[in-house]
Amino acid sequence: GESVGLHLPTLSVQEGDNSIINCAYSNSASDYFIWYKQESGKGPQFIIDIRSNMDKRQGQRVTVLLNKTVKHLSLQIAATQPGDSAVYFCAENMRSGGGADGLTFGKGTHLIIQP
Amino acid sequence: EPEVTQTPSHQVTQMGQEVILRCVPISNHLYFYWYRQILGQKVEFLVSFYNNEISEKSEIFDDQFSVERPDGSNFTLKIRSTKLEDSAMYFCASSLIDEAFFGQGTRLTVV
Numbered sequence: 001g002e003s004v005g006l007h008l009p010t011l012s013v014q015e016g017d018n019s020i021i022n023c024a025y026s027n028s029a030s031d032y033f034i035w036y037k038q039e040s041g042k043g044p045q046f047i048i049d050i051r052s053n054m055d056k057r058q059g060q061r062v063t064v065l066l067n068k069t070v071k072h073l074s075l076q077i078a079a080t081q082p083g084d085s086a087v088y089f090c091a092e093n094m095r096s097g098g099g100a101d102g103l104t105f106g107k108g109t110h111l112i113i114q115p
Numbered sequence: 116e117p118e119v120t121q122t123p124s125h126q127v128t129q130m131g132q133e134v135i136l137r138c139v140p141i142s143n144h145l146y147f148y149w150y151r152q153i154l155g156q157k158v159e160f161l162v163s164f165y166n167n168e169i170s171e172k173s174e175i176f177d178d179q180f181s182v183e184r185p186d187g188s189n190f191t192l193k194i195r196s197t198k199l200e201d202s203a204m205y206f207c208a209s210s211l212i213d214e215a216f217f218g219q220g221t222r223l224t225v226v
Binding site: 042099101106 | 157215
């Protein structure tokens, strides 16, 4: 079965609203989680990461929340802009260390920003 | 801003032929990776490379695949005898510590 997945294939939000993209993972031993953004015709772009010893991490307009009890990861994007339109992937690292070593990606959620 | 560059952007090859996909990672990075994404599917890990050797590889990365860092700047993925199912977008990535940077990808089409 799939070890990392997302709940919704498509999420449509109004410009200026906050977006929440969710991800479930199955391996409780996973240590490192990353959110990537992929725009059409481009490679995945790192957004934010979090390690299993943290519950929350904030970046610029983005926040990642990790709930290890229910094995759930979410990405919150504040005040979404047209440039936020993309496919968002969560990825899980079941190996020690960071980087992109042996990441397992989810299927992705397509975020659509409505004007 | 430094970036990972991949060439070619699109490669068409006949089944059974060898292909080499090329990548120039970010210059001070130490870790290098190849991933692939079959159309409509998830991004899948192939291999990671550190200190001039493979550090991890997935089940996909069988004897038909090999990687090389021939000259300290390029990082290549070779597929010896391509199959139809090798058609995918291949992404190279590099990292110094945690944050990995991906290239734009090479679209490989095997006909």
